[in-house]
Amino acid sequence: MLRYVEREGVRLALTRRDGSGRPLLIVPGVMADAAAWQPVVAALDVPGPVYVLNRRGREPSGALGPDYSVRTEIDDLDHVLTEIVAAEGAEQGVDLFGWSFGGLVALEATARHTDTVRSLTLYEPVVRPFGRGALAALREAAEADDLDRAVEIVNLDVSGFSEDDVAQLRRSPAWEILRPLAAPLARELTALDEHVTDLRAFAALDLPVTLLLGALNEGTAPYGEAFARFASALPRARVVTMAGQGHLAHAQDPRGLAHHIGQTLCVAR
Structure with missing residues (x-):
């Protein structure tokens, strides 16, 4: 409900x-x-x-x-x-x-x-400072409206998953679910870093x-x-x-x- x-x-x-x-x-x-x-x-x-x-x-x-x-x-x-x-x-x-x-x-x-x-x-x-090192790249992806890049960054550079893990994720149905969820990501992690x-x-x-x-x-x-x-x-x-x-x-x-x-x-x- x-x-x-x-x-x-x-x-x-x-x-x-x-x-x-x-x-x-x-x-x-x-x-x-x-x-x-x-x-x-x-x-x-x-x-x-x-x-x-x-x-x-x-x-x-x-x-x-x-x-x-x-x-x-x-x-x-x-x-x-x-x-x-x-x-x-x-x-x-x-x-x-x-x-x-x-x-x-x-x-x-x-x-x-x-x-x-x-x-x-x-x-x-x-x-x-969680995710601080990835903020510049995430902002660039957001400015370019590149959701695929944002999903890649958060998994590789924030969560620390391997390139093989991310490649497998990209081939899975979960990737299309994650793309719209990445839209607010740069602003969310920026807010976290400022808080x-x-x-x-x-x-x-x-x-x-x-x-x-x-x-x-x-x-x-x-x-x-x-x-x-x-x-x-x-x-x-x-x-x-x-x-x-x-x-x-x-x-x-x-x-x-x-x-x-x-x-x-x-x-x-």
């Missing part, structure tokens, strides 16, 4: 899987939309409704807007959380999950909703926090290095390492990721 909320004239779309009880809200990162997370939603064994936010820049949500920043994303999520609480009941609260770029947004929005966010799960969140976050300020969050790490990324750039910064800044967080996984478990093993999310929510509740 598709639902819409509006903030300052921008439409934000959410998918909702029906359920009864405390809702779960999933916030994807870059190069993903709500549709990409539906296999995880389908595999989740949780009783409550499950929402996935289709962040701005992804149809059918609205455009990034002229003054886009990470603060825009935080304000969007702040508004969405308020709307979900109003729709589902304040006494239920909300379990919040954020992946990658969405993890940072979820963390910062949680600080505004400590009375309603009951648990926070972050799967390999990122923070500046100053003191992660230590969140150490005192008084709610269950779980950090999910793909074992293939442990101690490696870029995702493992970013993860280590969050783990250090959030010493009370529960850290879970997912065997055999990297940054894309939602696409490569949705059932396995759903199992980890379900276990996390059981612990939190």
Whole structure:
């Protein structure tokens, strides 16, 4: 089921899987939309409704807007959380999950909703200077409206995948899905690089926090290095390492990721 909320004239779309009880809200990162997370939603064994936010820049949500920043994303999520609480009941609260770029947004929005966010799960969140070395090339690709080049850059120069991996991806049906998702990429990663976050300020969050790490990324750039910064800044967080996984478990093993999310929510509740 598709639902819409509006903030300052921008439409934000959410998918909702029906359920009864405390809702779960999933916030994807870059190069993903709500549709990409539906296999995880389908595999989740949780009783409550499950929402996935289709962040701005992804149809059918609205455009990034002229003054886009990470603060825009935080304000969007702040508004969405308020709307979900109003729709589902304040006494239920909300379990919040954020992946990658969405993890940072979820963390910062949680600080505004400590009375309603009951648990926070972050799967390999990122923070500046993530992707900084690829920004110039991404901006050039955006100016040329070259979505193929943008997909190539984010996989090779940001995520660190091999040329063989990218060549195989280009031959797969997934490439055509990724092309439109790359349209806002340069602006998103630029906003991330400009956003100053003191992660230590969140150490005192008084709610269950779980950090999910793909074992293939442990101690490696870029995702493992970013993860280590969050783990250090959030010493009370529960850290879970997912065997055999990297940054894309939602696409490569949705059932396995759903199992980890379900276990996390059981612990939190």
